[in-house]
Amino acid sequence: MSLPSSAFRQFDLFMQHRMVLDVAAPIVFLLLWATGFAVVKIGLQHIEPLTFLALRYGCVVVILLPIQLGFRLPVPHHGRDWLNVCVIGVCIQVIYFGGTYLALRAGLSAGALALMVSLQPILVAIIAPIWIKERVSSKQWCGLSLGFAGAAIVILSKSAIESTPWQGITLSCIALSGMTLGVLYEKKTSASMHPISATLIQTSVGLLLIAPLALLLESGHIEWRSEMLCSLAYLVIGNSLIAIGLLLHLVRHRPASRVSALFFLVPPCAAIAAGVLLGESMPGLAWLGIGLATAGVWLTVNLR
Template sequence: MPKFAETIFQIMKKFFLSTTVLAIIACLLWATPFTAIKIGLKYTTPLQFAGLRFFLSGLIILPFIKDFRVKVKEASKRWRFVLWVALLQTTFLYGLFYTGISYVPGALGAMLIGAQPLFAAIMAHIMLRNDKMSWQKVFAILLGLSGVCIISLGRADFVFTTTIPIGVGILLLNNIVGSTGNVIVSRDAKNMPPRVLASFSMIIGGAMLLLFSIPIEHPNWTAVHPGEYYISLGWLAMVSALAITIWFGLLGREGVKVSNLNTWKFIIPIFGACLSWLVLPNENPDTISLIGMFVIACSLLLVNFLNRRAQKAQVRLSSMASH
């Protein structure tokens, strides 16, 4: 390969493997499942569908694990950690999500799920020494959350029902569980390959969801569904396999903070709205959604500015210490 072409290749490789680009790719993937979830839930119960989705996701990753036997042996020594991640990041997280979302209107559910970066920052502040909140970071996160609220309220009517307090409580607990799982992966998964952790945790977590669905939902295991169901299930399984592997890898990177990484999740509703405008015939851009997107963009720019300023300050301190 010519030297110029090799240089271009290395630049492109560095760009596409950067934390920012990979975080955006993961969030783009997470923005696509909503329609597929709606299709799947027409034919199966929530916990059964979620269990099948993540069990298949874990199986999809298995063939891509290099030195499989060696990695399995290493992972088996940390089975408690893998089980803990499986419970937090799959079983409890998605069990609470699928349950809570059924109790609240779509707009309110979107806002509560959109608050995940705020909860991630709080849990990181409590559990990690090197990821403390500042008033500037809190302002940036609240700014992003306000953008999510603007988009959500602009896309659906809010109708109060008696089940809303139950749903709100479940979804808030969902945010706490998911944020705690993110912190634990960031703190304790440094020496575990992301594919191994993602695969084993989703297989175990998915199996537990399937087991829980039996006494709670009494699902029908013998029913044959239309093709759209299996297409939706396959797409969701592939999305989870890729997105969660990427996310676990980013959480394990040196210097990546849980609070900063999770702010990228604010772009999920932006991607979701854009996909709706592209795919659904009755969906078109509206002023409220565009305002919400602009607010989220300002939030992300502010977070990145704060990150760069903190990195420069750290470099200056290191330089002064070395002299």
């Protein structure tokens, strides 16, 4: 009887950890992801965008490669699996992050950029039934619509007090397409690869594509200030290692439309972070948008 009792205790402990992860993962991901917009803008005051992104990816590879080799973590065995993980890497690491860095450098505010890329849940909800055969209920559509309305109120209230460069809008749309395709492709391929292996491969793809562009298009000048180093450290550890890992976990274990709904909360959180870190103002009307976005996410995640 001792063996079954021990097995049950281990199972209960596993389930408790799993429940904690399921609750904490969306919250931690949201906070890290949303704050990243302001942190990137701080770093871009001292370094060019593609150079900054290549430096970030290089640091991630240096950290993860010894872990990958030391623990002999599994890697894809088939060419199709390699192709799938590399395509996701191009979508997220190159198109999404490249677009966001360039948009911020073009003058788009952190809050405005966060809103543009938060349109992703609408695109996912439209494409998911066609591409990955994932049904979005009418109740979830109500939540998505409410979340979009809240996010729109945040950006419209901010646009009344700040200019919005068209170059930044265009680049943010490119970034939006990258994240949308990345989430859907990850869900469609149902990759079960170890998250460290997946992050290492995808970041390496980003480094191989971004670094030559940085060398070709930018001067490579870097101001090694404490603000830039702190920004780099946050983006490497908080975004590339923790947030991306949590995003992959959420996409693999939850419907794509429900995971994407979290992005409606990014603009409010990013606006708050930008106000604290950058002094970007947030009008009173934006708080109404925060409330609507929060309600929209709750409806999308909890209703079927």
